[in-house]
Amino acid sequence: MASELTNPQLQKLNHLAQYTGLSLAIIAVWQVLSHLGYLNPVLLPPPSRIAQTFWELFKSGDLPRHIGISIIRVLEGFTIAAVLGLGLGIVIGLSRTMDRLTGLIIQVVKPIPPIAWIPLAILWFGIGEKSKVYIIFLGAFFPIIINTIDGIRQTDHKFxxxxxxLAVPRFKFVFQVVLPGALPAIMTGVRVGLMVAWICVVAAELIAASSGIGYLIMDARELSQSDVVLVGMITIGVIGKVMDGLIKLLEKRIITWKIAFSGN
Amino acid sequence: MNAATAASRLVIEGLNKNYKINGGEITALQGIDLAIREGEFVSIVGSSGCGKSTLLRIIAGLENGYSGDVRIGGRRISGPGLDRGMVFQEHRLIPWLTVEKNVAFGLNGLENDKRDTVVREHLDLVGLAGFSKALPHQLSGGMSQRVAIARALVNNPQLLLLDEPFGALDALTKIQLQQEILRIWEMERTTMVLVTHDIDEAIYLGDRVVVMSNRPGTIKKIVPVHLQRPRDRSSYDFVQIRKEIFAEFFAEAEKPFAYAI
Structure with a gap:
């Protein structure tokens, strides 16, 4: 009886250990090597020092402020990208003519890295919020629109x-078959788009900003505060992971019919 | 128009169908003549690749470009229509729609209560009344195929086309569904055209068994099955008909040896 109760818990614990094990081991080795003097603290400060800096920056309110500003920028750019990417993606995906009309421009603009847009963005929108939101929008837009179009085009011919x-009217076919079928691809596009949005916010803030995580990193670089640089980097990683997790959760709630390969 | 075709629901005359593959032409069907009466159950047997599925898809209106004549109720078939329903070997249920929504998928232009009633009637008909809220992945193969049959019948088609519908099912479920489709046929009096590679199934279900030959697909023989239903698969007459059809596929019949000690 007791083993029946604890076994699932043990298994959960085991999975948690597997999930966090590698990260914890790397931090431990890093800390030990720093202690033994193998790592130059200016080039790579020990985890304990980073944790301490994190706490100080957090307490002073600097870090939350930078995080908040970056998150707002990401959400602004990403939301515009999601709305336009989904909307245009659906329109293009459902119409061969629209696809022909827009195909060339999308294919040519897509490979241009958003960072390459920064000079023009600053000229057009100044160094304020607009230029950063524009860069983030560009980064997130293409993964979302491309995946939406692809998802729609992959509608099963059998359906x-x-x-x-059954002479099903087009609108019913689109809403009951095409769009739900495209949803997994669309969600992938949204997740990739969000990831690219984070890449872009840091790039944008590195160049012209007085706030945000990217600015925090750039400012610390000039003062050779490698611990602050690492705090900024890790913060971005953690926020990115949390946001990705939230979208995955949303995906699981929406897509209940899929029995996907889980890795085992 | 002679008397036989006048009473027929579906008339096929001189049907040819070619496919273009890598610039070359392949004849899938050649000189098919077949008249199917209203309310008749016709089985079509042939080995794989003989064009029997193509024939069914032409009747369904899913294939365009054929020469000859395929008419239903006097009108030439040029596309799909609600007068014909079709069931495929794979159930083709939409995975994210519940059973009732899958059945209602083909019901358009009806008020909600009316639609719900029709869906309920058809789920009752296939014996799945309690499963209206289930998703396809929660159903067994046999149940999925029942839903597919309900969906195909929802507009009360005059003609139901069955493209190897029980081919992917296990032997027991297959027999169950064969009995089920007979029951539905007797209740609804829908004209049925069944394509199969299972000779037993063809004889068990059909009023006539159309035997097709391979490349190009032609009708080799039409065997009438004058047996009372429900049919006994091991009765003498059944076995004789099976032998007759077998002989069409395997000209050199294997000589069975029996030793009695």
Whole structure:
């Protein structure tokens, strides 16, 4: 009886250990090597020092302020990208003509890195918020629109035949078959878009900003505060992971019919 | 128009179908003549690749470009229509729609209460009344195929086309569903055209068994099955018909040896 109760818990604990093990081991080795003097604290400060700096920056309110500003920028750019990317993606995905009309421009603009847009963005929108939001929008927009179009185009031909046989009206077919079927691809696009949005916010803040995580990193670099640089880097990583996790959770709630390969 | 075709629901005359593959032409169907009466159950057997599925897809209106004549109720078939329903080997249920929504997928232009009633009637018909809220992945293969049959019947088609519908099911479920489709046929009096590679199934279900030959697909023989339903698969007459059809596929019949000690 007791083993029946504890076994699932043990398994959960085991999975948690597997999940965090590698990260904890790297931190431990890093700390030990620093202690033994193998690592130059200016080039790579020990985890304990980073934790301490994190706490100080957090307490002083500097870090929360920078985080808040960066998150707002990411959410602004990402939201615009999601709305336009989904909307245009659906319109283009459902129409061959729209695809032909927009295909070339999308294919050519897509490979241009958002960072390359920074000079123009500053000229057009100044060094304020608008230029940063624009850069983030550009980064997040293409993964979302491309995946939306692809997802729609991958509609199973077998369902198309069923719909033809049953004379299903187009709008019903789109809402009951095409869009739900495209949802996994769309969610992938949204997750990649959000990741690229974070890459872009830091890039944008490195160049022209007086706030944000990217600015924090750049400012610390000039003062050779490698511990602050690392605090900024790790903060971005953790926030990115949390946001990705939230979208994955949303995906799980929406897509209940999929029995995906889980790795084992 | 002679008397036989006048009473027929579906008339196929001189049907040819070619496919273009790598610039070359392949004849899938050649000179098919077949008239199917209203309310008849016709089985079509043939080995894989003989064009029997193509024939069914042409009747369904899913294939365009054929020569000859395929008419249903006097009108030439040029596309799908609600007068024909179709069930495929794979159930083709939409994975994110519940059973009732899958059945309602083909019901358009009805008020909500009316639609719900029709869906309920058809789920009752296939014996799945309690599963209306289930998702397809929660159903067994046999149950999924029942839902597919309900969906195909929801607009009360005059003609139900069955493309190897029980081919992927285990032997026991298969027999169950064969009995089920007979029961539905007797209740609804829908004209049925079944394509199969299972000779037993063809004889068990059909009023006539159309035997097709391979490349190009032609009708080799039409075998009438004058047996009372429900049919006994091991009765003498059943076995004789099976032998007759077998002989069409395997000209050199294997000589069975029996030793009695």
């Amino acid at each position: 198309v035949e069923v719909a033809r046989l």
